[in-house]
Amino acid sequence: MERREKRILIVDDEPMITDSLKQNLVEEGFTVDTAATGAEAIELFDGSAPHLVLCDLQLPDTDGMSVLKHVKDANPSTEVIVITGYGTVKGAVEATKAGAFYFVEKPFDFEQILPLIEKAMERRELVAETENMRRQLSTRTEYFNIIGASKPMQTIYETIEAVAKSDANVLIVGESGTGKELIANAIHYNSLRAKKPFQKVNCAALPKELVESELFGHTKGAFTGAHADKDGIVQHAAGGSLLLDEIAEMPVELQPKLLRVLQERSYRKVGSERTYPADFRLISSTNRPPADAIRDGALRDDLFYRISTITIHVPPLRERAEDIQILTEHFFKLYARKYARPINGVSQAAYGRLFAHDFPGNVRELQNVLERAVLLAKGTKIEPVDLPFDNGAAPAAASPQTAAWEVPPNMTLEEMEKIVIEKTLQRTGGNKQAAANMLGIYRPRLYSKIRKYKIESGSSATA
Ligand SMILES: Nc1ncnc2c1ncn2[C@@H]1O[C@H](COP(=O)(O)OP(=O)(O)OP(=O)(O)O)[C@@H](O)[C@H]1O
Numbered sequence: 001m002e003r004r005e006k007r008i009l010i011v012d013d014e015p016m017i018t019d020s021l022k023q024n025l026v027e028e029g030f031t032v033d034t035a036a037t038g039a040e041a042i043e044l045f046d047g048s049a050p051h052l053v054l055c056d057l058q059l060p061d062t063d064g065m066s067v068l069k070h071v072k073d074a075n076p077s078t079e080v081i082v083i084t085g086y087g088t089v090k091g092a093v094e095a096t097k098a099g100a101f102y103f104v105e106k107p108f109d110f111e112q113i114l115p116l117i118e119k120a121m122e123r124r125e126l127v128a129e130t131e132n133m134r135r136q137l138s139t140r141t142e143y144f145n146i147i148g149a150s151k152p153m154q155t156i157y158e159t160i161e162a163v164a165k166s167d168a169n170v171l172i173v174g175e176s177g178t179g180k181e182l183i184a185n186a187i188h189y190n191s192l193r194a195k196k197p198f199q200k201v202n203c204a205a206l207p208k209e210l211v212e213s214e215l216f217g218h219t220k221g222a223f224t225g226a227h228a229d230k231d232g233i234v235q236h237a238a239g240g241s242l243l244l245d246e247i248a249e250m251p252v253e254l255q256p257k258l259l260r261v262l263q264e265r266s267y268r269k270v271g272s273e274r275t276y277p278a279d280f281r282l283i284s285s286t287n288r289p290p291a292d293a294i295r296d297g298a299l300r301d302d303l304f305y306r307i308s309t310i311t312i313h314v315p316p317l318r319e320r321a322e323d324i325q326i327l328t329e330h331f332f333k334l335y336a337r338k339y340a341r342p343i344n345g346v347s348q349a350a351y352g353r354l355f356a357h358d359f360p361g362n363v364r365e366l367q368n369v370l371e372r373a374v375l376l377a378k379g380t381k382i383e384p385v386d387l388p389f390d391n392g393a394a395p396a397a398a399s400p401q402t403a404a405w406e407v408p409p410n411m412t413l414e415e416m417e418k419i420v421i422e423k424t425l426q427r428t429g430g431n432k433q434a435a436a437n438m439l440g441i442y443r444p445r446l447y448s449k450i451r452k453y454k455i456e457s458g459s460s461a462t463a
């Protein structure tokens with residue numbers, strides 16, 4: 001335990017006590033503040049955030065309990081040792097209940113209180129460490145093969161965790177390539193059905209006439225070409241999960257049947273009256289906003305309500321630009337390993353191009369771009385020439401392209417710099433590391449410019 005950084009606040013109105021305690025504690029290497037009243041104590045506490053508070057229960061302006069409560073409300077990991085004057089065990093017990101670490105009765109000597117202080121410090125350290133660990137765990141950069149540290153991705157991880165263990169129907173909505181299937185996998189493999197099959201059907205890929213028999217199976221002779229009895233996917237998914245991909249493309253005529261299966265938890269094969277139990281957890285996905293599909297008559301609203309007990313919206317990559325960097329790192333390393341290429345990085349200018357791109361194909365597009373770049377790169381770094389964006393979309397640091405914008409008259413260089421920084425931060429979704437890369441400056445310089453120009457730099461920045 002490094003004592004030098006340990007700060008203690010002593011609160012007592014008897015200078016005899018505070019002075020001698022302070023002297024002893026300073027000799028032990030602690031940093032010590034003293035207060036004679038409750039008001040002074042609270043002010044000092046708020047200002048200096050001590051690790052430990054030693055507090056008399058009897059103070060001239062208030063009682064020690066209110067100081068204790070203030071401390072515990074403001075920072076629960078701060079330990080408090082209560083000092084009592086009259087052997088009033090009652091007050092001391094009350095204080096312990098309110099979160100005091102321990103109490104000592106006056107008069108006490110230093111040898112008695114020092115071990116208590118050390119113990120309290122130790123406990124505070126542990127609590128702080130646990131808290132720290134919890135906080136670190138809760139900003140995840142990766143979850144079940146899903147890479148992403150942005151706020152919306154954190155929310156998605158939390159949602160998956162919250163719903164996976166239930167049998168709730170989940171609808172995943174997001175543009176193509178945003179990772180809907182990865183999310184569906186994470187739900188299934190986090191659920192109690194993880195060891196049972198996970199069946200996936202792309203509703204858009206099946207011929208209209210075959211969807212029903214593919215899903216529910218058919219009996220021999222049910223239709224031309226049905227030469228034998230056949231189990232459907234629902235049968236194969238028994239006990240596990242079923243992913244209906246592109247649910248908005250499911251033939252409208254079939255939708256009431258699926259709805260009935262979900263309501264009655266049983267199904268019939270095509271050509272048979274016999275019912276079988278339907279034991280699967282349904283996950284659906286769509287890259288078409290459900291409201292549009294319902295409006296266009298492609299998706300029945302009664303089915304929609306049934307399948308979307310929980311809806312997960314996956315934002316497009318351009319709306320979480322702060323994930324571009326971490327995904328880029330992940331993919332270039334992945335492909336460098338796969339193709340045994342000696343790539344060890346992505347140049348600032350290449351990052352600039354990546355951050356400036358819109359990624360209509362989302363993460364899938366980024367992944368493809370990097371696979372190609374790893375194969376094309378001549379040196380050890382991926383450079384702008386290795387990227388397929390050649391339409392001047394990115395005014396990268398290495399190749400400034402000013403044609404895209406007019407320089408307004410009567411503007412100072414500083415005014416322009418401010419605008420450029422603001423625009424760049426907008427582009428990167430507030431990510432300062434990404435913006436610094438794009439602008440070709442180091443992050444500390446960007447920070448000082450942000451301060452200088454008083455730029456609202458957003459809160460989503462993780463870097
Ligand atoms: N957050 C992510 N982390 C790592 N890889 C991702 C991520 N999101 C998507 N990918 C990768 O991008 C590709 C597309 O992902 P996925 O198939 O899950 O997208 P989708 O939303 O289902 O797309 P579609 O609507 O076209 O079916 C996959 O190779 C997947 O591994």
Ligand SMILES: [Mg+2]
Pocket residue numbers: 180181245
């Ligand atoms: Mg998909």
